[in-house]
Amino acid sequence: MKHVRSIEELGVDGIVRILKVAEHMAEVNRRPVPKVPALVGKTVVSLFFEDSTRTRISFETAARRLSADTMTFSVSTSSVNKGESLRDTVETVSAMGVAAFVVRHKSSGVPWQMANWTDASIVNAGDGWHQHPTQALLDCHSIIGAFGIEPTPSCLRGLTITIVGDVRHSRVARSDIEAFTALGATVRLVGPRTLMPPDATPWGVEITDDFDATLRDSDVVYMLRMQRERMNEALVPHLGEYSTRFGLDAVRAARMKDGAVVMHPGPMNRGVEMMIDPSELPRSLVTNQVASGVSVRMAVLFDVLGGQEVAS
Numbered sequence: 001m002k003h004v005r006s007i008e009e010l011g012v013d014g015i016v017r018i019l020k021v022a023e024h025m026a027e028v029n030r031r032p033v034p035k036v037p038a039l040v041g042k043t044v045v046s047l048f049f050e051d052s053t054r055t056r057i058s059f060e061t062a063a064r065r066l067s068a069d070t071m072t073f074s075v076s077t078s079s080v081n082k083g084e085s086l087r088d089t090v091e092t093v094s095a096m097g098v099a100a101f102v103v104r105h106k107s108s109g110v111p112w113q114m115a116n117w118t119d120a121s122i123v124n125a126g127d128g129w130h131q132h133p134t135q136a137l138l139d140c141h142s143i144i145g146a147f148g149i150e151p152t153p154s155c156l157r158g159l160t161i162t163i164v165g166d167v168r169h170s171r172v173a174r175s176d177i178e179a180f181t182a183l184g185a186t187v188r189l190v191g192p193r194t195l196m197p198p199d200a201t202p203w204g205v206e207i208t209d210d211f212d213a214t215l216r217d218s219d220v221v222y223m224l225r226m227q228r229e230r231m232n233e234a235l236v237p238h239l240g241e242y243s244t245r246f247g248l249d250a251v252r253a254a255r256m257k258d259g260a261v262v263m264h265p266g267p268m269n270r271g272v273e274m275m276i277d278p279s280e281l282p283r284s285l286v287t288n289q290v291a292s293g294v295s296v297r298m299a300v301l302f303d304v305l306g307g308q309e310v311a312s
């Protein structure tokens, strides 16, 4: 594919293809020198108009491990501060010879707009509330790794994945719901009605506000970050009350199904949705998710840039 902008565009075949390549990339990452010459001569630009720790660093790590050249665009020191438009910024950077843009922006749809202004590949690193496809891919990669599953079109069939919290403002949730259901999982959403999207009917998922009732039969408990920066109204009466009803604490963790895993995309709000340190959970995948991010983003860059065979 030329671009990776949404899970819908990837489709189930694209998801499985990337998960398979990510397994090869994970093997590369276990080598003493985790680097292959797949993207020599290609330049990958990180264009982040919103803050990021793990997505930006893992994309840059992924590009370097494939021997691509990397450019980091720093909005705070760029001519955006002099009023330069997004279009002019993209066309200017593109003229320097860019193979792929990795873009994060607060506005939904920016990765599609950008594709009108450059011949480079576009990889969506998060657009508004809309999509964060590589987070969903790395989450799938973490889950199949934890449960010892091969990547196939129905590889999550039989698993119940419970996504807890602020679904309404979450591009991670939107991308995960699409990817998990595409691969056959049963997906359930838990949270206060005010933090659910107005209409989740097209997703075909169960919605409940009874977190405790979901613990015993969930194979994956996926905690979402409370996105206070995206809220312009009081959607929960009090954070303490939210934590009491929807936070994961030691008591709830102890009630989880044997073998069930806990996930969180990060960054996490300790004391809000996470009332327990993930390191105290026997089956936390939080650090696996970060490690999966490098392998999956290597696979995504390899896919969009048509890299050479992954050989040592």
Ligand code: CP
Binding pocket: 051, 052, 053, 054, 055, 056, 126, 135, 265, 266, 267
């Ligand atoms: N999960 C995620 O997108 O984290 P960052 O905002 O740190 O990139």
